[in-house]
Amino acid sequence: MAEKKQNWPKALANAINLATSVAASVALGILGGGWLDKKFDTHMVFTVIGTLLGIATAGKIMWERLNDRRVSSVNEQKNEERE
């Protein structure tokens, strides 16, 4: 069986990217919402919206990375079959 060649720079980039983007998007949503609440004197409205937006963005990022990985592994399999 042919040894599967890993694209380690891409795997490393994806891992770091996923970890930081997920955390940063949630943090940005919460902090941005809190800042808007203070600015417009609205009680928690923007914090809740920001938190939900942040969580949704984190979910979207994770979903996209998962799909990227699925597509690249399918492509790798196709290439292996061709070889």
Added chain:
Amino acid sequence: MFTFGMLDGALFHIGPIPVDHIIVTQWVIIALIGLVAFMATRDMQMVPRGLQNAFEALIVWTYDFFTQLMDKEHIAKKYAPLLSTFFLFIIVSNYSGLIPGAGNIPGYQPPTANWNTTLTLALITAITVQIAGFSEHGVHYLGHFISPSPLMLPLNLLEEITHPLSLFLRLFGNIFGEEMILAFMLYLVPFFVPALLMGLSVLLAAIQAVVFTILSASYIATATGEGH
């Protein structure tokens, strides 16, 4: 003393612009990197030797690394000089705090322990990502903001802002935190313990430079990728 990014007194002025020790440190770092690059390339030979040989090997490795990371060779070749410059500047800046005697200079801190520097680097990346996206896809690049549906616009915008913000805060937080811990340790336990922490700092400084460079490359690769 840490100024947390505020000017604590200019060393001198260039016209109306105050120049403090952080800017001077950055000039020294740029001059140092430039000098090494000049020495490596001043007498180029067809069969490389010495410093030229080492640099050529490094450049070939760098191109190969970024090509694997970014999938497209022409994109990797186009942006490898910028990304390599990021890496060199950040790693030398991070290490500048570990130079023996640096702590005795009043007000001295590594440029990357100041948020102005890391924010500037992150903004350069953010602008480069947009330029890379437009130069690769033209006006169609704008379509990714409403992909897969216009309802995703807020999420896509938030994601776009998240990238430079995470780059800026991670580098600043890590290097600033490391410098603070070192300063406290030197004050509390002047012998032995700070040496261990400095050993850890050598590793941390290199990791942060690698992480910043890889993430910048990853963002450019995403902007120029097939998905857009």
